[in-house]
Amino acid sequence: MARRKKRVNSDHVKLPGATNWKKLSAKLDAEKNCIIKKKVKKLQHVETSFDSPKLSKVTSISDRSQIKPLDNKRKRKTKPLIIDQLGNELSNNITHRLALDCEMVGSGKDGSENQLARVSIVNVYGDIVYDKIVLPREVVTDYRSAITGLNKEIISSKGVPFKTVQGEVAEMIRDKVVIGHDIKHDFDALEFSHPKPMIRDTAKYKPFKTLSKGNTPSLKKLCREILKKSIQEGAHDSVEDARCALQLYRMHRTTWERSLKRFKKKSKNIQAVDDEDEVSDESESF
Numbered sequence: 001m002a003r004r005k006k007r008v009n010s011d012h013v014k015l016p017g018a019t020n021w022k023k024l025s026a027k028l029d030a031e032k033n034c035i036i037k038k039k040v041k042k043l044q045h046v047e048t049s050f051d052s053p054k055l056s057k058v059t060s061i062s063d064r065s066q067i068k069p070l071d072n073k074r075k076r077k078t079k080p081l082i083i084d085q086l087g088n089e090l091s092n093n094i095t096h097r098l099a100l101d102c103e104m105v106g107s108g109k110d111g112s113e114n115q116l117a118r119v120s121i122v123n124v125y126g127d128i129v130y131d132k133i134v135l136p137r138e139v140v141t142d143y144r145s146a147i148t149g150l151n152k153e154i155i156s157s158k159g160v161p162f163k164t165v166q167g168e169v170a171e172m173i174r175d176k177v178v179i180g181h182d183i184k185h186d187f188d189a190l191e192f193s194h195p196k197p198m199i200r201d202t203a204k205y206k207p208f209k210t211l212s213k214g215n216t217p218s219l220k221k222l223c224r225e226i227l228k229k230s231i232q233e234g235a236h237d238s239v240e241d242a243r244c245a246l247q248l249y250r251m252h253r254t255t256w257e258r259s260l261k262r263f264k265k266k267s268k269n270i271q272a273v274d275d276e277d278e279v280s281d282e283s284e285s286f
Helices: 018-049 152-158 162-172 184-190 206-212 219-227 238-251 253-283
Strands: 097-107 113-123 128-135 140-142 177-180 199-201
Touching: 097 184, 097 238, 113 162, 113 184, 113 238, 128 152, 128 162, 128 238, 162 184, 177 238, 206 219, 219 238, 238 253
Parallel strands: 097 177, 177 199
Antiparallel strands: 097 113, 097 140, 113 128
């Protein structure tokens, strides 16, 4: 008798390589999940790594005082290199954002004309990168010691020629974002200008001006209302003032920079419209 061939159910046929495909598919899925996790982790690191704290839940300017001290915020990339003539530890970490403040003495009959007497610059971490006493170019009639903390002896013994300081500061802040309070007066004393788009002036920032009903607020007021700290109780310290301006900027950096981007975009649009109008006017003859 002829043997009957056993019927095979096609549903149970094992195709060659089916097992290997399953393994390969599982491996690809695992690698894909790993890549996604790494990207998410990287994004989270970027969001939290910048030196400005998150302020999304803050409802008013006066509440934005929850900021960590500058010296403890982030590990320094470099250690202080030298001790300057004023006893400061100077860092060589010249970051893209720098905060600047100056002290001025008076010249002229009534001492009302400003003469540069001290320049202090700190980097984005609050480390001092520049701090020098300046020899005024004109006869000083008012050292304003109660405010500047300077006198004839200090300036004579530790002062550096104006031109030297002017050149060093100009070179240091070249192509940098400079932060300060009412910084126009500082640049007037230094006798050079800085590109407006590269300046962040805490005296001109609109949300800060609301604290003074639209007027220019003093740095002392901003520190008291926002940072919840007192400064300038006695003589002013240009290093402390620069650090305070830096802190105020860092607390509002995100919204500040976004508002500047919106303004720049709006300005470009306006410029484009103006250009089109000029072309259309020129194309018409009367």
